[in-house]
Amino acid sequence: MDNGAGDGEALTPLHPNYVKVVRIGTALMAVPPLAVVTVWEILGLVPRGVVIVPVLALLAWMIVRLPLRRYGARGYSMSGDRLRVVRGLLWRKDTVVPFGRVQHIDVERNPIERRYGLATLVVHTAGTHNASVSLPGLGEDDALRMREAIRDKIRRDTL
Amino acid sequence: MSEARAAEAVAAEAPPLRTDPRGFVVKALTSMVRGALPAAAVLVGTSALGAVMIVAAVGAVSLVSFAIAWLKWTHLTYTTGHEDIRVEQGLLGRSARSVPYERIQDVSIEQKWLPRLFGLAEVKFETGAGGKEEISLAYLSIAEAERLREVVRERKEGAIEAAPAGMETVPDREATSQVLFAMDNRRVALFGLFEFSLIIFAVLLGAAQQLDFLFPFQPWEGDNWRWLVAGGEAQIAGIGRTAQIAALVGAVAALVLVGILTGIVRTFARDYGFRLDRTAKGFRRRRGLFNKSDVLLPVHRVQAALIRTGLLRRRFGWYGLDFVSLAQDGARTPHHAAAPFARLDELWPLVRAAGIEPPADGTVWRRPSPRPWLYDTLLHGLFFAGLGAAGAYAIDSALPLVAGAVVVVATVAANYLGWRRYRHAIGAAQIFLRQGTLAPRLMIAPQVKLQSAEIVQSPLGRWRDYATLNLGLAGGKLDLRGLRLAEARAIRGAVLDSIGAVDFSRLPG
Numbered sequence A: 001m002d003n004g005a006g007d008g009e010a011l012t013p014l015h016p017n018y019v020k021v022v023r024i025g026t027a028l029m030a031v032p033p034l035a036v037v038t039v040w041e042i043l044g045l046v047p048r049g050v051v052i053v054p055v056l057a058l059l060a061w062m063i064v065r066l067p068l069r070r071y072g073a074r075g076y077s078m079s080g081d082r083l084r085v086v087r088g089l090l091w092r093k094d095t096v097v098p099f100g101r102v103q104h105i106d107v108e109r110n111p112i113e114r115r116y117g118l119a120t121l122v123v124h125t126a127g128t129h130n131a132s133v134s135l136p137g138l139g140e141d142d143a144l145r146m147r148e149a150i151r152d153k154i155r156r157d158t159l
Numbered sequence B: 001m002s003e004a005r006a007a008e009a010v011a012a013e014a015p016p017l018r019t020d021p022r023g024f025v026v027k028a029l030t031s032m033v034r035g036a037l038p039a040a041a042v043l044v045g046t047s048a049l050g051a052v053m054i055v056a057a058v059g060a061v062s063l064v065s066f067a068i069a070w071l072k073w074t075h076l077t078y079t080t081g082h083e084d085i086r087v088e089q090g091l092l093g094r095s096a097r098s099v100p101y102e103r104i105q106d107v108s109i110e111q112k113w114l115p116r117l118f119g120l121a122e123v124k125f126e127t128g129a130g131g132k133e134e135i136s137l138a139y140l141s142i143a144e145a146e147r148l149r150e151v152v153r154e155r156k157e158g159a160i161e162a163a164p165a166g167m168e169t170v171p172d173r174e175a176t177s178q179v180l181f182a183m184d185n186r187r188v189a190l191f192g193l194f195e196f197s198l199i200i201f202a203v204l205l206g207a208a209q210q211l212d213f214l215f216p217f218q219p220w221e222g223d224n225w226r227w228l229v230a231g232g233e234a235q236i237a238g239i240g241r242t243a244q245i246a247a248l249v250g251a252v253a254a255l256v257l258v259g260i261l262t263g264i265v266r267t268f269a270r271d272y273g274f275r276l277d278r279t280a281k282g283f284r285r286r287r288g289l290f291n292k293s294d295v296l297l298p299v300h301r302v303q304a305a306l307i308r309t310g311l312l313r314r315r316f317g318w319y320g321l322d323f324v325s326l327a328q329d330g331a332r333t334p335h336h337a338a339a340p341f342a343r344l345d346e347l348w349p350l351v352r353a354a355g356i357e358p359p360a361d362g363t364v365w366r367r368p369s370p371r372p373w374l375y376d377t378l379l380h381g382l383f384f385a386g387l388g389a390a391g392a393y394a395i396d397s398a399l400p401l402v403a404g405a406v407v408v409v410a411t412v413a414a415n416y417l418g419w420r421r422y423r424h425a426i427g428a429a430q431i432f433l434r435q436g437t438l439a440p441r442l443m444i445a446p447q448v449k450l451q452s453a454e455i456v457q458s459p460l461g462r463w464r465d466y467a468t469l470n471l472g473l474a475g476g477k478l479d480l481r482g483l484r485l486a487e488a489r490a491i492r493g494a495v496l497d498s499i500g501a502v503d504f505s506r507l508p509g
Helices: A015-044 A054-073 A113-116 A140-158 B003-013 B023-047 B050-075 B113-117 B142-161 B185-194 B201-210 B222-238 B241-271 B311-314 B343-352 B372-393 B397-421 B461-466 B485-500
Strands: A075-079 A082-087 A094-100 A102-108 A120-124 A132-139 B078-079 B084-089 B094-100 B106-110 B120-126 B134-139 B179-183 B274-281 B281-287 B292-296 B304-310 B319-324 B336-342 B423-426 B430-435 B441-446 B453-457 B467-473 B476-483
Touching: A015 A054, A015 A113, A015 A120, A015 A132, A082 A132, A082 B094, A094 B485, A102 A113, A102 A140, A113 A120, A120 A140, A132 A140, A140 B094, B023 B050, B023 B113, B023 B120, B023 B134, B023 B423, B084 B134, B113 B120, B120 B142, B134 B142, B179 B336, B179 B343, B185 B241, B185 B336, B201 B241, B304 B343, B304 B476, B319 B343, B336 B343, B372 B397, B372 B423, B372 B476, B397 B430, B430 B476, B441 B476, B453 B461, B453 B485, B467 B485, B476 B485
Parallel strands: none
Antiparallel strands: A075 A082, A082 A094, A094 B453, A102 A120, A102 B094, A120 A132, B078 B084, B084 B094, B106 B120, B120 B134, B179 B274, B274 B281, B281 B292, B304 B319, B304 B441, B319 B336, B423 B430, B430 B441, B453 B467, B467 B476
16 A cells, blocks of 8 residues: 655654544443443343444454554644645545745644644645645644744745 | 745744734634524424523533633734735644745635624635635735735735846737627627527426416316317317418428527526627627627737637627636626637637737648547446336337437437547647537647646556646647547647646746
8 A cells, every 4th residue: 555655755754643633532432332331232122242342343443453444544744845645544644834934833732632742733724725735743842843944944045 | 026025024933823802702612603593493393392401402502612712722823924824723633824025916805794794804815826725814904904905015026026127018009999800780680590499488487387377277287188089189180181280381381480489588687788899898798679788808818819700600600709818707608608609710819909810821730549439438328228128128118229329329429529629739829729610610720728637547448558748728628539649648748838837826827
């Protein structure tokens, strides 16, 4: 499978902690359906094990295996004047935003990301398509450094 | 020069600031009004609880709104740095937004009545970002708001002063305005003929539903119609074959006549006195019979030109021109109509006036790979065929199968024609995209005005080597379908190189 490293440039992988953050996020999302299925099982609304076993198997795959594959599918590269973000397991998306078109930049950290020292970098453009391109799973310092670099570049271009 | 300015900027670096403390009171009051009053109204209305409980509930809601507003206030800071304004906020998560001064197009100070009582204002920094994202600080004292506006203005002026001379000036400085395009009443009437519309029937039906009490009978009662079916049918059957055909032709003719009349009336109402001028500030468009509109579109805001037509009007040589920009032209039309009904020779000068070149004679139009259309046909065709077969099996009738077959044939035809009509050309500085079977259109976008470039591949696309290239256009959509991956990458590389040459703040007018 094409790992996105076309165009003759290597992609930087995300911070390894991104896998953990995705796992925790998925696990939290899995709580409500799991609770429902467990209640069904306890009340005997469905034949024993017919629903809960496949659901548990699916959730286990989503929590253990899927984040690894998603991590493998993601990557970015920041060369002289552009940021490239690659993502997507089934639908591969390979986005390039030139710094010269960045309107403003966000660095976001949700509680889980903070716990693991990660941050999400979001660049906003004036385009209707891809108005904001977000790059999760960066180390906090990396995200801030990238923000400074993009901002400096904008500054230098307009001076 | 730039070092001196940088030194001055370092000196001006301010520590992180909080918004005005009174702002938190205003916010708490606003959210309280929004939360507690309706709650109280509901409680009083249902009289489920005693007066004491109501007061306690309202008090609790108010307390919570105050606590939340307090926490939010303590966790929001802003900094006016050397290069940007930064806003940091968030209680559990943290979000830090950085807006470079160069990108701020306008600073607006907004005062609603409640903040105004406290002498406060909301400051909004407009950047022209494509999404609905905007940066605002609520609430600041009027003095602080003015100071921020000054800071932004100074920084921006500093940047512009340092810019190479000649880049900011508009090429032609004619103060007088010049008519670029106008439609007389004959043209509007002719345009109306092509704007055939049966919307009047929808309106009449809606009106009938609203005003049924005015009718001498109850139109929605089946019994009132049964007499027509029972007696009327015999009556209609009795009038003879010739008369039946005549009645049918008459009904269709009436329908067509009403449709054409509606089109003409609607077109006159919208486009009466249509006139497009080129003024020193940009394109000025006036039109309308009852609602007159007068819109100004600065030339540098035009992101792309869109020429569109219909099957019938193309046969008679009529086209329309829209300018794509971030400014919306009414709620239903996303683009700015520059010349809704004109000959191609009339349109090209307008396109050129917007700084866009028409396709040259030697332009190489490239056909896309048929694969995306082929797989769409297969997937959709199989789906509808299956649906028809399942339906036929379920109700034991061939009808769903026939309907399914019709849809499948339509899908095949639509996809084949869609592919046949789809072609693009990559010019030296522009991208051309031609598409559409029933409504053919041609989009011309200068590469330098594009904002981003994204290659998307579906699972099938990865298997069979085709991709879509989505180009970020401010105010519009520009997707090139059916490219080979290598081709998509080559086009993206070329586009990015021409984007990289010019910064957003420096885009030529």
